[in-house]
Amino acid sequence: QSAKMWSGRFREPLDYDFEQWQRSFPFDWRLLPQEVAASRAHARTIAAAGILTPDELDKMLRGLEAVGQRTDAWAHRISATSGQPEYTSSTQQIGAAIVASAPQAEDIHHYVELELTREVGSLALKLHTGRSRNEQIATDMRLFVRDAIDQTLSDLRDWRTALISLAELAGDAVMPSYTHLQRAEPVLVAHWLLAYVSMLERDSSRFSDARVRMNFCPLGSGAVAGATLALDRSIAAEALEFTAPTPNSMDATSDRDFMLDFAQAASTLGLHISRFAEELTLYATAEFGFVDLPEAYSTGSSAMPQKKNPDLTELARGKSARLLGAATALATLIKGLPLAYNKDLQEGQEQIFDVADTLSGVLRVLPGFTSSLKFRFDKMQTAAETGYLNAMAAATYLSNKGVPFRKAHEIIGNAVRLGLDKGLELNALPLSDLQQLSEHFSEDFFAAISLRATLDCHDVTGGTATSRVKQALQEAKLRVLNM
Ligand code: ARG
Numbered sequence: 282q283s284a285k286m287w288s289g290r291f292r293e294p295l296d297y298d299f300e301q302w303q304r305s306f307p308f309d310w311r312l313l314p315q316e317v318a319a320s321r322a323h324a325r326t327i328a329a330a331g332i333l334t335p336d337e338l339d340k341m342l343r344g345l346e347a348v349g350q351r352t353d354a355w356a357h358r359i360s361a362t363s364g365q366p367e368y369t370s371s372t373q374q375i376g377a378a379i380v381a382s383a384p385q386a387e388d389i390h391h392y393v394e395l396e397l398t399r400e401v402g403s404l405a406l407k408l409h410t411g412r413s414r415n416e417q418i419a420t421d422m423r424l425f426v427r428d429a430i431d432q433t434l435s436d437l438r439d440w441r442t443a444l445i446s447l448a449e450l451a452g453d454a455v456m457p458s459y460t461h462l463q464r465a466e467p468v469l470v471a472h473w474l475l476a477y478v479s480m481l482e483r484d485s486s487r488f489s490d491a492r493v494r495m496n497f498c499p500l501g502s503g504a505v506a507g508a509t510l511a512l513d514r515s516i517a518a519e520a521l522e523f524t525a526p527t528p529n530s531m532d533a534t535s536d537r538d539f540m541l542d543f544a545q546a547a548s549t550l551g552l553h554i555s556r557f558a559e560e561l562t563l564y565a566t567a568e569f570g571f572v573d574l575p576e577a578y579s580t581g582s583s584a585m586p587q588k589k590n591p592d593l594t595e596l597a598r599g600k601s602a603r604l605l606g607a608a609t610a611l612a613t614l615i616k617g618l619p620l621a622y623n624k625d626l627q628e629g630q631e632q633i634f635d636v637a638d639t640l641s642g643v644l645r646v647l648p649g650f651t652s653s654l655k656f657r658f659d660k661m662q663t664a665a666e667t668g669y670l671n672a673m674a675a676a677t678y679l680s681n682k683g684v685p686f687r688k689a690h691e692i693i694g695n696a697v698r699l700g701l702d703k704g705l706e707l708n709a710l711p712l713s714d715l716q717q718l719s720e721h722f723s724e725d726f727f728a729a730i731s732l733r734a735t736l737d738c739h740d741v742t743g744g745t746a747t748s749r750v751k752q753a754l755q756e757a758k759l760r761v762l763n764m
Contacts, residue, residue, distance in 0.1 A: 304386075307376075309388050312389045316421050319517070320397075320408060329513055330512055332411070358378070412500065416530075420498065422539075429640070433488055436640070437484060443649075445478060445757055445762065451658075466739075466745075470658070472750045493524075495538075497524055500526070506531070540611055547604045551600060551604035555598040571664070574591055575655070596643075607636045610629075662732075672694075674735040692718050
């Protein structure tokens, strides 16, 4: 067997630098489980078409399974020589070892073929009957993205669970809400936290949608025009738990929309993560003082002994740039590519690996971080009680007395002005002062602008009234935790 998969028509050897540069094995070795699964599915398909005898199929499947265990074997070997526990060998270490072990492998497809030859001899050469690397890489990447989506969905559930528990712990604690980063109206802390649960639910639905859309099997599409054998494509589709075979071979071998969908959903999630991270970074400042950063998730300064820095939230905010970058790179890669397969597409793989690693990394720390947040409810409440956050409720009081809202707005504006001049909140202004502004003020005004009343007047679906938030929390628990 020649070292290359395609050397028959070539007389000259490849330029060494070009050969090394175009290889994808240094990064696509990560597709080993997917390549093995897809190859096993293809073996079943060609066996059904009479290309392999039942014995050969059996031998092939066992050989492929053994090849699939190469990464475990390397993890084992690395830990034996380094003395560190097996699970600590990093993806990079395993990758470096496996790539060094097969310098002649051009890509993961070539690697599996070479290793399968070591397992089952020349029978391995039959595996490529009726297939092309173009359909293989399209299939491997779909399988990879599908797993990454499942992982993300489960990680997102963990983070939402942490947010919901925190909202429950917050009870009826209050905080200011902001618009333009200026104090606006009081809200329940739980209401604020549930805002993130809503964002994450949309994120989950984006990932789930993408999963449904991508779950079709390219195997049998051949290089571009379809397999050259009358294969029953449903065999592989079923074996790999796809909904059905893809309907068009040209599209199937050149489509990378599923990668784009995943990266775009990831970058939207990244934006939400960065908004959360930004708020926590702000709220942990002495200027806000709403939250004590958990020490387990903070770092110190090598220079300034007093510091406790919010590295987790800063890094989480920074990771969103990578996700957005990957989505942009993929869109740019696909734009203007003629049908069907082009080698440019190889460039998309590392973006996807990076998206998957970035997401699983940040989502591994966020739930624990979220659960260990300690809010300073006293400071949040003080902030919610100062700065005229009840002005809208006050205007509503007047409009309930029959004053047109525009007029009520004007009167309360004057009251705020008066308060600012006297250094008093609305509820500290003498009733006689207020009555000079409007005859509609009476003693019941002060109850109407209390903190509780200010919250509870937002008694609409999605509003921050205590009873509404309680209900929203129950509904979120039902949706996310099924309880
Ligand atoms: N490593 C290649 C990729 O990622 C696999 C497909 C190669 N196909 C080809 N016709 N050269 O795109």
